[in-house]
Amino acid sequence: MTTTSTLRTGSGRWIGGWNPEDEQFWEREGKHVARRNLYLSIFTEHLGFSVWSIWSVMVLFMSPAIGLGFTAGEKFLLVCTPTLVGALLRLPYSYAVTRYGGRNWTVFSTSILLIPTLLTCWFVQQPGTPLWVFLVLGALTGVGGGNFASSMTNITTFYPQRLQGWALGLNAGGGNxxxxxxxxIGLGVIAFVGNTSPAYVAGVYLPLIVIGALLAAWKMDNVDAVRSEPGALRDSAREPHTWWISLLYIGTFGSFIGYGFAFGLVLQSQFDFTALQAASYTFLGPLLGSLSRPFGGRMSDRWGGAVVTLWTFVGLALGTALLLVASAQNSFPLFLGAFTALFLLAGIGNGSVYKMIPAVFAKKAEDDVTSGGDVTAAFAQARRMSGAVIGIAGAVGASGGVGINLAFRASYGSEAASGDAAFVTFLAFYAVCVLVTWAVYLRRGRSTPEAADA
Structure with missing residues (x-):
């Protein structure tokens, strides 16, 4: 490109003149600023995910031994609550970045994680605490789930379109x-301290949250380019791609977060595992799913997001079919292997679906320019729409985790006390996602960047 953008720094750590598509600007100073903000975004988002998912660990401690004997159905309801609240908060969190700035919102959203973490430390050690108190605490930890949407909206602005698959994958994967x-951490507490001291798990995060908020205030930046004009969410809600992508994200991120929250309880319900046995395996799938997300973005940069997404859903369907076989044979090795594959594939799909968002709107901008539109205005609109769709897709996709936990609650709460009914439901949904990905983004004759790549 021939333009040479100039970075302007204003009061309150606001940056003006941000244009990462200008290659000279990017190489001169843009990439260094973007990288610094990315690293801190990953750290603070990581803390948000930890607080959001902390009840997936707390429920493993809940037993008559500490005066908190709840049924499996009540525990599934408890892990479902933060998932729901986190999903609902993603839309306002995404908008908040465009209103207050990435640095300012990161400092605030990280700091308030102290409230649910402190309350969890206290109440989880109080015998006889009623379920409704823990449901309120679970709802409060849901604020950590909103951090993802604000972080992703912010980082999208920092990177050029050609690098967004990798950058968004790193940001999301590190958070995941x-x-x-x-x-x-829960496994370590159970192994070395015992299954009667869950407060130690939450206590680990108190100093980390303080450090994260201070680092964000010190080193992160607000970028004027992230500010969107009023009506961005309204405009994106009218765009059909918003809802197709949101549906696909239900299948990928909904699977990741839903399985991540529920896996320990599934092992306890399916194989009658103790807390230590369940905790010994629960981390494996989410770990691989988190690590695979950047590679989903990288593969999408090369082959196209829809192509990678299509084959991801094919794999998710096959993995779910294996779960049904493992359940019928009561085979724990096969069950664990199939579930681990689901986590791995969901992580890849998370990266590929999010890569589709900027690709779709960049293609629309290119079409507008070809028709005689202004280049700057067209791509500014593409970024504006991408940021809004990230918020909507993140909120809708996280709701898939609620559906998964409710399906498990109904399935394991039935007379059969088996997860088979839930697995059949998931298999059917993955089949729908395969058809949607092909029909909307890959079918011959479709005017999308993904169809062109294919």
């Missing part, structure tokens, strides 16, 4: 690692 890390 909060799920297995908090589960590993």
């Amino acid at each position: 690692l909060g799920v297995p890390v908090v589960q590993l």
